[in-house]
Amino acid sequence: MSITTLGQFIIEKQQDFPYAKGELSRLLRDIGIAAKIISREVNKAGLTQILGEYGSVNVQGEDVKKLDIIGNETFIWALEKGGEVCAMASEENDDMIPLQGAYSKNGRYVICIDPLDGSSNIDVNVSIGTIFSIYRRVTESGTEPTLNDVLQPGNKLVAAGYVVYGTSTMLVYSTGKGVYGFTLDPSIGEFCLSHPDIKTPEDGKVYSINEGNAGEFPQGVTNYLNWVKETDKATNRPYTARYIGSMVADFHRNLLKGGVFIYPPTAKAPKGKLRLMFECIPMSFIAEQAGGKSTTGTERVLDVEPTEIHQRVPVIMGSKNMVDKVLEFMK
Ligand code: P6P
DSSP states (O other): OOOOBHHHHHHHGGGGOGGGTTHHHHHHHHHHHHHHHHHHHHHTGGGHHHHOOTTSBOTTSOBOOOHHHHHHHHHHHHHHHHOOEEEEEETTOSSOEEOOSTTGGGOOEEEEEEEEETGGGGGGTOOEEEEEEEEEOSSOTTSOOOHHHHOOOGGGOSEEEEEEESSSEEEEEESSSOEEEEEEETTTTEEEEEETTOOOOSSOSEEEOOGGGGGGSOHHHHHHHHHHHHTTTTTOOOOEEOOOSOHHHHHHHHHHHOOEEEEOOOSSOTTOSSBIIIIIHHHHHHHHHTTOEEEOSSSBGGGOOOOSTTOBOOEEEESHHHHHHHHHHHO
16 A cells, blocks of 8 residues: 555654654644544535525524634644643634643643634635644643743744645644645545655745735835846746735745745734734744745744734745845845
8 A cells, every 4th residue: 555644654753752652643643633624614615505604594503603713613622632732822712722621731732723724715715724833831731721831932843734725635744854745535534645755945936925015015025026026037037926815825835836925014014914823933844844944034933932822923934045035135
């Protein structure tokens, strides 16, 4: 049999983490279960006229929940069942959620998660995603978790990853020893290893930024954008713009093909729009583990000391040479 399922792969890699005693493996398994449930829900989202729009009551007389609420509840359920996680910070919740599973208090890990990022794209059938970070708790096992457990910098990550619900559903994660990609085979309900060692190209031709904000970018970003549009115009047009407005989809394309994703400060979002804990740290971890780079423009994203759960930062991430080029213009 030529396939390697997520579960088999995690066991194979378990010797990389002797101290994990299987806990991390079980935690990654729990994330995989939640991702499969959300994939099923996302892929029937188009049937809302049957299932009913959010806020309505469907034919079965049940309240229809928004998919990002379903996503959030699914992860809480899976992580409480699994017992490895004591607390969760979610893009959907203002405050940290101490998990209430039978064994949650003894969980040695905490999760920061955006259960369904880019959910505004669901109704127009654009790919969306789940983004997650895994830290070891800093408080004693068995005690009540505190905010210090979740407000940890990216350089303390144990693992991070994302699920992209697109033409296929893929789970991409890293535990600090490279980046692995798994594609869901719905016929057997298993994530199968499809990208055994993702490395992002050092260079690329794609720049991803919302140029609708062009009038508000820092001068350095504007100078970079002028450069990519003018450079080698006479000979060829090496650069192209690709921006779909769903971070996981934009990031995943650039990770595999090369590119730079930029969300700079704007008038509406003077600190940038994307959230440090739920979008920037996990994606920066993946970018760096795949040989790329990620910065706020002034410091490495993974070194930013978080001060609040929903903190936002500017981000420039992707192919190393492209990130360096943007930084060159920002100096
Ligand atoms: P804008 C989705 O709402 C999101 O958080 C990311 O997935 C996406 O990259 C970004 O916002 C898009 O923001 O301002 O360009 O629409």
